[in-house]
Amino acid sequence: MADPKNMTDEEKMAAEWASMESGGDAGGAGAGDATARVLNQDEIDSLLGFDGASGGGDGTSGMQAIINSALVSYERLPMLEIVFDRLVRMLTTSLRNFTSDNVEVSLDVITSTRFGDYVNSIPLPAMLAVFKAEQWDNFGLLTVDSALIYSIVDVLLGGRRGTAAMRIEGRPYTTIERNLVERLVAVVLGDLSASFDPISKVNFRFERLETNPRFATIARPANAAIIAKLRIDMEDRGGRLELLLPYATLEPVREMLLQQFMGEKFGRDSIWEGHLATELWATDVDIHAVVDEQVMTLQDVLDFRVGTRFMLNATPESEIMVLCGPERLFRGRMGRRGQNVAVMIERKINKYEEG
Numbered sequence: 001m002a003d004p005k006n007m008t009d010e011e012k013m014a015a016e017w018a019s020m021e022s023g024g025d026a027g028g029a030g031a032g033d034a035t036a037r038v039l040n041q042d043e044i045d046s047l048l049g050f051d052g053a054s055g056g057g058d059g060t061s062g063m064q065a066i067i068n069s070a071l072v073s074y075e076r077l078p079m080l081e082i083v084f085d086r087l088v089r090m091l092t093t094s095l096r097n098f099t100s101d102n103v104e105v106s107l108d109v110i111t112s113t114r115f116g117d118y119v120n121s122i123p124l125p126a127m128l129a130v131f132k133a134e135q136w137d138n139f140g141l142l143t144v145d146s147a148l149i150y151s152i153v154d155v156l157l158g159g160r161r162g163t164a165a166m167r168i169e170g171r172p173y174t175t176i177e178r179n180l181v182e183r184l185v186a187v188v189l190g191d192l193s194a195s196f197d198p199i200s201k202v203n204f205r206f207e208r209l210e211t212n213p214r215f216a217t218i219a220r221p222a223n224a225a226i227i228a229k230l231r232i233d234m235e236d237r238g239g240r241l242e243l244l245l246p247y248a249t250l251e252p253v254r255e256m257l258l259q260q261f262m263g264e265k266f267g268r269d270s271i272w273e274g275h276l277a278t279e280l281w282a283t284d285v286d287i288h289a290v291v292d293e294q295v296m297t298l299q300d301v302l303d304f305r306v307g308t309r310f311m312l313n314a315t316p317e318s319e320i321m322v323l324c325g326p327e328r329l330f331r332g333r334m335g336r337r338g339q340n341v342a343v344m345i346e347r348k349i350n351k352y353e354e355g
Helices: 009-026 028-035 041-048 062-067 078-099 115-121 146-156 175-196 247-257 270-281 298-302
Strands: 104-114 126-133 138-145 204-210 224-234 237-246 288-290 319-324 327-337 340-348
Touching (some): 078 175, 078 224, 104 115, 115 237, 126 146, 126 175, 138 175, 138 247, 146 175, 146 237, 175 237, 224 247
Antiparallel strands (some): 288 319, 319 327
């Protein structure tokens, strides 16, 4: 064997390849055992989130964390963001007129989650307004937190500025508080309907007001929903307003919400379509009036000579079929117009009609 010190780079590379091939042939099974690694039971349990330091058996990591993840990744709806921006602008003006106070409305975040996870995360006490999208035949949810409830009540009943709204915990909401919140919800739903007008005509109708999230269930817990969180500030008072729309509610207008801008045609060119339609109407086509059709052998056709006659199974009163290529178009009667043979169209042929 040559001395490695006196070998060229090419010879060293060839020697390495030769040694690798010989090692693989001689100990293929051993090499496979050395590279392969089998997980033990503890590692499998840790991966699945059943046990171990990473899982702890609570289903918050590993495979269980993937299955039960609250993060729902769904397609983005760009036009819906524009709708909510429009809602913020309209709601700012409407609430200023509603409260006769300086109101600022801001959009904190638009996110998606499962309906069950959202209901379990609602901080109580709160009021949940269930509303129905009449044209879409589905429901939505509007959550008003306690801070906004007491702020609205304080403002509408003449509370002094500069003092925080008094909160009395541990008691149900009174009839006056519920009625004032219903008026607030009516204002919000009116602006929400107007915000969707450029996309689709829809009327959001108030259904009922609940204080227990269990009674405000409008979708299955695993169903995905869009949540828009709004912040309403009235100088030193205010609170949060959360709007939830299940994806099933938005399904009738999903195609329009996927647009990047209003009126997007998804690649369609209306100018070209109009030009194509104009040219098609001006196109010349050949049509044929068929008196009769007969089935003959090829030998009979080859025997045709000048002067050959064959009988047609048609009379002067028989129907004539008008064709354009292989397509049957009309049925009519043969006649004469001046010095020309003509066909009078009597009815259109249904494409499912047999010849």
